[in-house]
Amino acid sequence: VMLGNRSTNTAPEMRLRRELHRMGLRYRVNARPLAEFNRRADIVFRPARVAVFVHGCFWHACPDHFGIPKTNVEYWSKKMNINASRDADTEARLREAGWNPIIVWEHDDPVKSARSIARVVSRRRDLHR
Numbered sequence: 388v389m390l391g392n393r394s395t396n397t398a399p400e401m402r403l404r405r406e407l408h409r410m411g412l413r414y415r416v417n418a419r420p421l422a423e424f425n426r427r428a429d430i431v432f433r434p435a436r437v438a439v440f441v442h443g444c445f446w447h448a449c450p451d452h453f454g455i456p457k458t459n460v461e462y463w464s465k466k467m468n469i470n471a472s473r474d475a476d477t478e479a480r481l482r483e484a485g486w487n488p489i490i491v492w493e494h495d496d497p498v499k500s501a502r503s504i505a506r507v508v509s510r511r512r513d514l515h516r
């Protein structure tokens with residue numbers, strides 16, 4: 388069953404990418420922001436050093452929508468703690484390297500998220516010229 392869960396090109400990610408593209412922004416998809424760091428961001432703006440992660444409410448334990456499944460509670464609790472730790476580590480490493488990680492939840496409005504990302508990318512491009 389879990390093999391059916393996509394890790395790239397999810398519906399929320401595609402909606403956000405369409406909005407960003409419509410705004411004239413170009414980016415890398417499913418790319419490593421840092422070559423030496425084996426973690427990928429969903430959307431990467433290299434010149435601006437912005438990495439966007441589109442988090443699913445279940446897999447990343449959304450504070451608004453997540454609830455531990457009623458079966459196999461121990462497994463899922465451990466799994467979600469590992470995911471949260473990895474997410475925090477990824478954000479911290481990117482910030483240390485001068486990147487701006489942005490988290491977009493699957494339930495966030497893609498138009499508003501794209502506008503917010505565009506503002507950050509524009510400001511950071513000006514900084515890194």
